[in-house]
Amino acid sequence: MNIGDVAERSGLPPKTIRYYEDIGLVTPQRSSNGYRSFRESDLHKLTFLGRARSLGFSIEDCRALLALYEDETRASGDVKRIAKEHLTRIDRKIEELSAMRSTLSHMVHACAGDDRPNCPILNELEQG
Structure with a gap:
């Protein structure tokens, strides 16, 4: 998927997607001409990030939550701690x-x- 496709499907503006790439939250593949190529996994991450940001989580909280999301051995208590701190x-x-x-x-x-x-x-x- 190109950035326009993933923007439409994730509900995030291309500028936000580029920003998330710049700060290392997503890493789309690059073709030989430099164009971004997003996978389904990138779309899932972007949708996840969009939802987390809409709930007011900070970028650093999103980074931590995304790492936990991708870690199949995570403890739900770690996720809950981040959410409770944000709720506070x-x-x-x-x-x-x-x-x-x-x-x-x-x-x-x-x-x-x-x-x-x-x-x-x-x-x-x-x-x-």
């Missing part, structure tokens, strides 16, 4: 976003939003 990061981010939302909501409700120059939002941002 997601939970932390949700807490941070919730606090940001609460603060901003309070600021928006405190502002009359009329023609007067006094603005509690700007005052709050100034004071930090």
Whole structure:
């Protein structure tokens, strides 16, 4: 398969596929003229990576998960550890976003939003 075919089938843009190749996550074969030739195994890896990235896993997490995916002697506990660490990061981010939302909501409700120059939002941002 050429890069266009594998892009269509994996749902990833060609630029992303080239990037994954550059950082060593996939290694397509090269023909004598330098064109990439992707195998079914490359397509499976790219689909795997696309799904993992859509769940927010970092590139390094993806690298580790891909290595475990390819290791038939892997321990599922290793996979679970990576997923649990990522879930903890997601939970932390949700807490941070919730606090940001609460603060901003309070600021928006405190502002009359009329023609007067006094603005509690700007005052709050100034004071930090």
